[in-house]
Amino acid sequence: MTTVTPTLTITPTRERSRPGADESPRTWVRSLEDLPATAEPQRRRTLSTSTAQDRMVVLGSLVSAPALAWLVCFRLLPWGTVLAFALTGFVLFLAIVTVTTAALTPGPAVADRLAAALITGGAALVGIALVSTVVFTFARGAAVLPHLNTFTQDMAGVGPRDPLDRGGVLHAIVGSLIQVGIAIVVTVPLALGTAVFMTEVGGRFARVVRTVVEAMTALPSIVAGLFIYTVLLLQLGVPRSGFAAAMALSVMMLPIIARAADVVLRVVPGGLREASLALGASRWRTVWHVVLPTARPGLATALILGIARGIGETSPVLLTSGASSFLVVNPFIGSMNSLPLFIFSAVRSGEPVYIQRGFAAAVILLAIVLILFVVARRLARPANGR
Amino acid sequence: MSTAVRTEDPALLAATPRRLSSNQSGSDKVFVVLSRTVGATVLAITGGIGFFLALQAFPTLRRYGLSFFTETQWQPEADVIGIASVLVGTATVALVAMTVAFPLALAMALFIVEYAPARLRSSLVALVDLMAAVPSIIYGLWGFFLLQPHASNVAHWLQTYAGFLPFFRVDADAHAAMWEQSRYTASAFVAGLAVAMMAMPMACAVMRQVFSQTPLGEREAALALGSTRWGMIRTVVLPFGRGGIIGGTMLGMGRALGETIAVVLIISPSFDLKFRPLEVGTNTVSALIAGRFGEASPSQLSALLTAGFVLFLITLVVNTFAALIVANSRSGAGTDI
Structure with a gap:
């Protein structure tokens, strides 16, 4: 059993890397009293898949992409439709995320952010498609449904142009x-x-x-x-x-x-x-x-x-x-x-x-x-x- | 000496082993016979349909020969019948549908498995399943009333800026002061977009299932080596799920090939042999059947049935390959890269 010098309260890895510490033993038992009295109680690190910088990049891109898309679609080029605005906005969003990430972080992170944006965007598009299908159908049919005769009558003797309070399905x-x-x-x-x-x-x-x-x-x-x-x-x-x-x-x-x-x-x-x-x-x-x-x-x-x-x-x-x-x-x-x-x-x-x-x-x-x-x-x- | 010669002992003879019998009890016999009968009935029904369709192909093929596959027009009154243009149209619609559906299905599957928060995951799975359950006529309405005006704008945009590509050509002047919107509607492109909504959930469901079976150890190994999330997906999840990606896409394509009502609602039928998805007018095998069955004479009906049989065979081949690819893909079978 070897005793430990007071300097050895630091971690073993740092100890081993120190050139003057070659003669010190590689393993030892550290008694609790050796810990410095000032040691902070250990706190759990918060784990997160994104850093504050990532979030700011996404936020900034989310703001700047629509603005730029508005400029492109409604001021510079004759593409003034909502769909063109949305598509241009998404492409610009990808571009801005890529460029900003490339300026701040090394290569693999750029591909990671771009892929994340693309995949999330694709999933969002699928969601929009389904929601638009359901909402569109309900919206177009909504004017008829309050007429309860829709559910209680058939179309016998009802012409195609007859008002909605006659006939039903x-x-x-x-x-x-x-x-x-x-x-x-x-x-x-x-x-x-x-x-x-x-x-x-x-x-x-x-x-x-x-x-x-x-x-x-x-x-x-x-x-x-x-x-x-x-x-x-x-x-x-x-x-x-x-x-x-x-x-x-x-x-x-x-x-x-x-x-x-x-x-x-x-x-x-x-x-x-x-x-x-x-x-x-x-x-x-x-x-x-x-x-x-x-x-x-x-x-x-x-x-x-x-x-x-x-x-x-x-x-x-x-x-x-x-x-x-x-x-x-x-x-x-x-x-x-x-x-x-x-x-x-x-x-x-x-x-x-x-x-x-x-x-x-x-x-x-x-x-x-x-x-x-x-x-x-x-x-x-x-x-x-x- | 530890072994003994056993002598014949009359007392032991009574203890001969019981005769084992594999004879079934009466109720089991009834059960087996009954379920075999049901199986045979279903075999007769389903197989009968296939047999009947195949049988219908004979008179048509004897009458028109190979020209049935090369002729583009469908004019029974002139005795000219062929499915070349509708086959090309079917392929065009399916191709457009899969071009749209494949990236979306892949993105949705990856999003569900890798990116979505865990508590959202099951509702997203339900969302995709719900998309598969929505009737095709609803997608037809969606495509016809909501999507078509926008899609014709997109088609016009594609022609304006990428019209030099042969498959983006439209027989109309893109730079006219008032561009003819009607030239860009009722096309294979719009129909393909609506069909994509039906093919996407099928492809996505298969992909998601395969992706979620990726061995956790390999995922964590990639992450522990310092990979980013996309790096892990690219090197572990996608290679592992390759069979599922291909198989799921083909299953979706099987659905896209046979889709009828959404296509009938959207397209305006034409019999030109062309690959110009953006331009007005196309036709598919199923739309041809839906449009022509009413006034068909028996011989024309057997021609339509032959067309349907060809479509069935194509779908069958696509589905079989898809099933084989999914079954043979590496699903949790160790670590061979």
Whole structure:
């Protein structure tokens, strides 16, 4: 045990670098009393990914870029639109950040700041795009929604130029719900059964089924509609109806939901299945009491997102359902309107009032999809909360 | 001696091992048969569609031969039918869409994984998922009513300042005192922008998933060596996620190729074989089907179905490659650079 001279209260690294300290031992035990009485109580350093200088650079660029962009767009060059202003502003912002950082810090930091600005800008653009989509749809449809007859009346006997307090989109809402309802009744048992077959039974035949189902998810929805149109409507003579539209939607949704459910079932831990089998349960009971309950949140999400996809799909419906202007409840007789189809025909009509109705239908459709989405997120949460 | 020769002991004979049987119980047999039936039904339905589409291609191809792929016009009344121009149009729209969607998807994925504050992360993921769930007709409305006026300005700007590039050419005078805005609308460019909104979330979701699987050790190693955050992304996250980037982009492109209603809303159909995305008029396979199915005779229908089948095959190839690339990418498989 060596004693320590009073000068050795400094850190070992600095000690070793001192030329005169070669003869001192490399390790030692330092007694607490050796600490200088004036030592500050150690404080945690605050960790931060950015320095004050970084923040000032960003702040300064945020101020100067719009100013310069205004000068460029509205005073120097004939680009006087809001979009040009925003784009020029962003490019100038990148340039100013780059130049300022290059003047203050070495090379790698410049690339880092530029990349951060670009990536944040890209993400912001995505956010703006989504928000503008939702807000724009709601804003254009807002004038119609206070007229409650929008939800309670159909367009029977209502001309395209009639005021908004006559007529509504009830027939489209009901039509959409009926068509998607039939599609759900058809696809969900088939898709779930197929997913169970592919994961729980297996074998060579299951691999064939999986390959074909995965391939068919690539089927463009319009081709699914054209298939039903050719086979069901032209060759089998089924009239244009809600049922035909529901079949087209089913053909489109079946591979999507089956594949999503397959993915969900595949991540159920094998240990759970084996535990159930080891307790003497049959395969059927294992699936029913262990596998499906475990995968329930994921399955619900897969189903709901598939349904959301189906309710918003226009092209299969466009080919198969026909578009009535009045409420039709029987899916087998007579053409039946639906929300996407109503929106499509409304905005193509060119009549301003009718286009407004189309936007109101779009708001309703968007609201339905949003509700389905929120429900799906809620159901999926327990699985994420691990 | 520790081993003993076992003699035949009649008392032990009764304890022969139980016969193991892999015979299933009755309910299991029913379960297997039932699920196999469901699987076979779904196989018959989905496979039947593919088979039916393929079958429809025969009469068309026998009638028109290879000219079906080289002819640009679609004039059934003149017995001239070909998908060259619509294929080029489909590719143009998809290309524009991916040119816009790819950088945005990459930026959004990197932002979610690397830059966003941790408490914002799950809501941003939900935001991207929501974008994927928004119906395509809504994006069509957005593109047609909100985006188109601005996009035609951008198109005019591109033509004015970059018109020497062949793909920015527009058949109109860029420097006219009153430039013809209608020449710059209803183009593959505007349609591609709307389709990009649908392709972006798919690509972004795949990229984000792969990026978030980047081994933490490698990330921290890069940072500990003094790398900046971008340096770490460039040397660790992006090489690790290369498969996801390529695969996700291709999946998004699969969606972009088949998109119908947003394209139908925006474009004005034309059958010119051209690669001028900024100029008015283009057509895609799906828009062709949506526009022509109504008045089609049975033979024209089988031609449309053939066009649809070609589109399906293209999408299938793109999706299969995407899935292969994602599956074969290095997802947490150790440290090989």
